């Protein structure tokens with residue numbers, strides 16, 4: 526997993542990236558435009574003339590959009606938003622009209638950024654996306670995770686209906702499944718024990734650094750019993766590159782003892798048992814359940830939290846509430862793959878500080894388009910890992926990743 530303790534295990538990055546709104550210069554998605562869409566994009570140009578009066582036209586555009594036929598509504602959204610853009614309204618709005626025509630998309634105009642309540646200004650997606658091939662759900666999905674309680678379901682932002690939100694969310698997941706068909710956990714592991722240890726070690730560091738460190742650890746201590754009986758100072762030396770190595774040493778030795786003494790040396794495959802292990806919270810537990818036991822789980826790491834808020838899937842900020850809210854949008858069988866897709870997108874394209882909107886394949890579905898770089902050439906340079914032609918985080922990635930152009934990460938100390 527790419528980066529720090531934020532992925533299925535990864536990094537702990539700030540949710541920065543909230544640059545001032547940039548004008549949509551073009552549609553990265555290149556979705557087909559309907560005639561109705563083109564007609565509806567026009568109000569953007571009208572509303573844009575003055576920055577001072579931008580807000581009012583935006584409202585007008587919004588209300589007219591509501592009355593418009595469904596396809597037209599969707600297409601009108603970007604223009605509408607562009608119109609509401611404050612300072613750069615005049616010139617930007619004209620530019621925004623073009624993307625609207627090309628993409629007929631949603632959030633293209635995040636311009637409203639300057640506003641204290643951007644959600645209200647962002648046009649909702651009224652039209653369900655055209656049917657596409659469904660993501661094939663893993664068959665193994667079984668129990669272990671309870672469905673989200675009804676009260677955890679949050680209302681969609683703006684006036685996007687719940688149904689429209691569900692459709693848009695699932696379409697984003699399908700699109701991401703096509704972009705990252707090889708998405709996988711980015712920690713190297715060969716069994717549940719290695720995965721739970723690696724996941725604990727990934728706190729506050731990158732998966733790459735963990736992957737470079739664990740080969741020595743597992744070569745020296747291959748089983749829970751071995752690690753439980755280890756000399757802490759020796760383990761500390763091995764774990765030093767991952768940072769916080771004393772605390773991590775205590776955690777991995779502690780959880781190894783618990784696995785050895787309480788679970789017969791086998792990592793338990795139930796959520797309620799996993800979270801009893803020292804240093805194992807719900808996030809780590811779901812990583813293990815989803816990737817070592819084939820049981821559905823949503824991994825709410827820093828990328829996941831950032832992206833689902835950008836997409837307005839939920840406004841929750843508490844990880845447990847996010848998990849429940851997002852779980853209610855998707856069937857359980859999608860949860861694990863969904864987590865990979867979202868985390869991979871966060872690591873490669875939708876970065877915290879500077880999302881590469883101009884190179885984003887789901888820009889047409891994203892209400893936050895424009896938070897990052899919209900110029901395609903500049904955005905291209907922001908891409909990471911295989912999208913940017915760089916090595917990945919796993920020293921031993923799946924073949925599908927290599928076939929898609931991904932490269933294995935180098936071992937510790939290599940360059």
Ligand code: SF4
Pocket residue numbers: 835874875876880881882883885886887888891892893894895896897
């Ligand atoms: S990079 Fe992120 S913020 Fe930008 S369009 Fe894509 S998903 Fe939205």
